[in-house]
Amino acid sequence: MGKTSVAEKVTAYVEDHPEQELSLEEIARELHYSKYYMAREFRKSTGITLHKYIQGRRLEEAARKLAQTEQPILEIAFDAGYGSQQAFTQAFRVEYLCTPQEYRRRGQYISKRAASGQRKADGGMRLYCSVRGGMAA
Numbered sequence: 001m002g003k004t005s006v007a008e009k010v011t012a013y014v015e016d017h018p019e020q021e022l023s024l025e026e027i028a029r030e031l032h033y034s035k036y037y038m039a040r041e042f043r044k045s046t047g048i049t050l051h052k053y054i055q056g057r058r059l060e061e062a063a064r065k066l067a068q069t070e071q072p073i074l075e076i077a078f079d080a081g082y083g084s085q086q087a088f089t090q091a092f093r094v095e096y097l098c099t100p101q102e103y104r105r106r107g108q109y110i111s112k113r114a115a116s117g118q119r120k121a122d123g124g125m126r127l128y129c130s131v132r133g134g135m136a137a
Contacts, residue, residue, distance in 0.1 A: 007045035059095050067109035
């Protein structure tokens with residue numbers, strides 16, 4: 001069996017600590033890597049920065065909460081690590097192409113990891129909220 005890559009170790013660490021405030025320095029320290037080496041290897045393997053990966057995971061968890069709970073959007077924003085609902089809404093709109101409120105109204109959560117939707121340039125997934133021109137965009 002092959003060795004576990006740096007990206008796999010980092011991803012596993014992030015997945016095992018979903019509610020923690022994670023920083024590059026903390027993850028590197030816990031996994032016994034130089035933060036520069038770890039960041040470089042993660043990006044080389046995944047095509048995205050560790051920061052973008054963590055942000056995407058937090059937004060995915062926020063999307064799940066929006067669709068499956070009645071938790072207030074502001075509380076979800078804080079749980080996702082955003083200091084304001086406005087900052088959360090802006091980041092959510094970039095990732096999901098709709099506001100958190102629109103996503104909640106849709107009422108359907110689809111895991112970005114399980115979906116076979118459209119690929120973004122950075123290797124992540126975009127799930128569209130709206131219908132454009134009579135077809136799902």
